[in-house]
Amino acid sequence: MIGFTGPALLVFVLFVFVPIGYAVVLSLFNGTPTSPIRDFVGFQNFTEIFTTGRGETLGQPWFWHAVRNNFLIAVMSLLIQGPIAIGVALLLNRKMRFRGFFRLMIFVPYVLSEVITGVIFSLMLSPQGAVNDWLTRLGFEQFANFQWLMDTSAAPADAGMFAILGSRTFWAVFAILTWKYVGLAIILFLAGLSGVPEELNEAAAIDGATWWQTQRKITIPLLGPTIRIWAFLSLIGSFQLFDMVWILTGQQPGRTGMHTMATFMVDQGMNRNRVGYGSAIAIVLFVITLIVALLYQRFILSRDIGKES
């Protein structure tokens, strides 16, 4: 057996265990990129994460603001993208002309690379960009000229934990993420809907149920397993969010209070030369994601797994 698992095990050890182990080692030092292992500091880097440390200065946001952003985006993805996707999937599941075309158009944004999407939108939302131009031409000048991707109102340390919900940048980023990822959810739900037996709908129709009643009482409950899998993917995706925020904010998420855990890690570890602190953040990020994933599997996904076996 070891003969077959050997190569896979080696790859797994090399590319998963070793980096994690190395990050643990680095997190105990106050190293620089050119000499990462120097100045042993013990758990001081972790202390800095869990207290405000030296974070309470302008422009150096607190790690927990990044965690808040990740959780906000995760929750809002579930609450906003989920219903949109289910609604569109239900509509597209009916027989209609150009159904294939609609499905294609909805899936196209998901196929684009995240970096390309980020660059396109950062150009469109720049001060001299297309969005402001359209708004002006359509007579909505009062909405134009905003710093869509540089709204700094939520950045100061004293701005309050939920000031980010008033930030234009936050909503712009969330809208772009929705545009990009709602297509995947719709396609997943359409696949799930194709597994709902037609006889059930016919039986409901004979009993006199309206279309909406059929969807609510029969289709959506049967879609449950698909929804739970999508929610899991969405949750993990929200926690890993990096590229889009990094590019849209010109690699300076801190200035708008838009850091995610991953951008905060890269910003501290690479741009501020604090390799040890960055590694400590990487470990905390790993643990948080692991806990959320395990809890989700234990309490939500287990229902589906139990049903099948």
Added chain:
Amino acid sequence: MKTKIRAGGMVAMAATVALVAAACGGGDNGNGGSADGNGVEITWWHNGTGEPLLGFWEDVAQEFEDKNPGVTINIQAFQNEELRNTVLPNAFAGGNAPDLFQSWGGGELAQWVEDGIVKDLSDVASDTIDAIGTPATAWQVDGKTYGLPYTFGPAGFWVNTDLWEKAGLDTTNFPTTWDELFAAWSTLKDAGITPVAVGGLDGWPAAHWWYHTAVSTVSPETFEKAMSTGDFSDPAWEKTGENLQTILDANAFNDGWQATSAQQGAASSAGMVALGQAASELMGVWNGGVMGGIYNEANGLDENSQELQENHLGWFPFPAFANGEGDGRILGGGDGFSVHADAPAETVDFLKYILSEDVQRRYVALGNSPALASLGAEIEDPAQAAAQKALANASGVQLWLDTAFGPAVANPMNDAIVQFMQGNGTPQQVVDAISNSWAG
């Protein structure tokens, strides 16, 4: 089944420990050519990704190869930020560093010196160091030289002279005091012209406004004290922010400057000045080339054309504050190269060749500022000539503060300055951000 998994886990753990130990131990590198004369290879990493610089460096390397049979120079060009933040640090940490590479001086170089990465050039290149003079001091740590600049100059206001004249202003006599400059800005605004473009998205172009103000407001002695001890308690540091506020109150920046990029394309701050959408920009010596590139592309001109630089650009230095103690110093900087500690001896000869008068003269002909002071008088384009004149008249040069202070201070400092300029923060909070990250 259970025991097998456990055995696999043990193997994984053991391998992890072994490999981590190996990763920690691996510090020595195998670069550098053979010392026996034939077959010396020099690896050279620079930031000249765009023409004409890319081709120029290739020519220089080719010439050196022709003159020194057996020497091969392998060139790789990287985008500046990528090279500085990712490529070089990874190469240093991984032990496959190049022999000759871009180096920006200041705090970053001091770190490299501490890590034993760069070669001391003080003795082997003493003639060249003497020929460069003052600019070389930015590449010195504790009196020893660890790199040589090939371009150097001060930052100042780059002016689109067409717009300046359109507003009825004099292009032969630029403002020398803040009152005169404020008056010029309001004249421009009355003519419907944006006086100043700022590429605030990148952070540092906005932060440079604070640097200039600091160099003019804070005395050289206070600067020296802060840089050696991290003591920023002198009231002049807070006054820097107050002086900057008077500039911000003049309201001369382009709309949305916070989200405008600095050097990429027509919509950037450099593009706005080059293409006549803003009258001026506060920027370093390289700006002539950046704007020239954007201008040539927009107008379909040859990439080597000097049309914009020679006929449409002016330059004047940042005016001093009347209440400042700056003592006539000027903010500036340049680009240089350092030699790796393990590089073959020929690398130093090659660096000296790059800084020979002949190569420098041809470099200047491409519209750049020289590092050799002796060539200052040979510059033809008016903006670069004005900048070199200002450099010659200055009492001293202060290296860009982000470079001088090193990356651990630079990013928090730039963030805090931009926040302040956007109206989120006080002058004292900027100073606190700097001294807090200094304390580390």
